[in-house]
Amino acid sequence: MLKVYVTGASGLLGRQVYNQFKQNGHSVLGTSFSRQNKDLVKIDLTDNEQVVKFFDGHEFDVLVHCAAERRPDVVLKDPKSAEKLNEKAPGMLAKLCSKKNIFMVYVSTDYVFDGKNPPYHIDASANPINEYGVSKLNGENAVISSGLANYLIIRIPILYGEIAFFGESSVDTLLKNILSANNHNKDLLIKHQNSSESNQINFKKVEGDLFQVRFPTLTTDVARVICEACTKRVLHNQLNINGIAHFSAKDPMTKYDMCKLFCEALDIPSDGFIIPVKPYPQANKESVANRPENCELSVETLESWGIDTSYQNFDNWWLSAIPKNSFISN
DSSP states (O other): OOEEEEETTTSHHHHHHHHHHHHTTOEEEEEESSSOOTTEEEOOTTOHHHHHHHHHTOOOSEEEEOOOOOOHHHHHHOHHHHHIIIIIHHHHHHHHHHHHTOEEEEEEEGGGSOSSSOSBOTTSOOOOSSHHHHHHHHHHHHHHTTTOOSEEEEEEOOEESOBSSTTSSHHHHHHHHHHHHHHHHHHHHHHTTTOTTGGGOOOOOEEEESSOBBOOEEHHHHHHHHHHHHIIIIISOOTTOOEEEEOOOOOOBOHHHHHHHHHHHHTOOOTTTEEEEOOOSOOOOSSSOOOOSBOOBOOHHHHHTTOOOOOOOHHHHHHHHHHHTTTBOO
């Protein structure tokens, strides 16, 4: 049995990592800061004194560091706060793990790449084009330069899965936009059903980006991979599980594709409602971060370690989850 510490355990990915280790019979301690529940310890990872005190008071074999500011536009607007959490905190945690011989998993992102030459292997040159990618790459480097010998940096793409509230991920934000626009349009139809101007109603539409190719990956699949890697590395002493690895689903999707799928699941006609747009590769806006075009990740390193890299199909998951409302926790 492993003793595991999960940071960001109230977040989109952290909840599933916490649950995965629990379900596999391991002893798990989770911390969070902005979102609390009775099972988690509140800690500010940017407060070194708090972090040191926490490490001094607990013993564990594995640290899975999920906590991060993962919203590119938020990082763009407030880079100083993101620097504390995405860059300095991982380095501090890695140094403490080194002192106590703890295996550390640092969750990073496909946004460390510029999206121009996919697929990306672990030895590909990082070249982030937004502040979020820079902050996560700096976090990687902080772990590597900390003196910690036993670590796994796992880069992952955009995530989806069970959410605690609408807007928790950028994927379900699209679903939220579709539901909101559709409800607005229904209200307009009711309001103008007897009007002679009903054919001139200005219905809301939803734009779907055709430029950026994403590989949305289910949070439970990521959690499974992390748990398997830690188990093999620490319990089974598979020492080659070390360094950088990539995990990703393999089905390419644009936001336009996702919106069309959500309409299908909701039985909403998408023609004329979902509008395809292809913006310039560089946003050049103060409030919107640039996005790379295609950061497809190669999973060959995980496969060479004997890790299960299977994944659930995006379409099938949502077509099942939306009618049952099982994508949002009660």
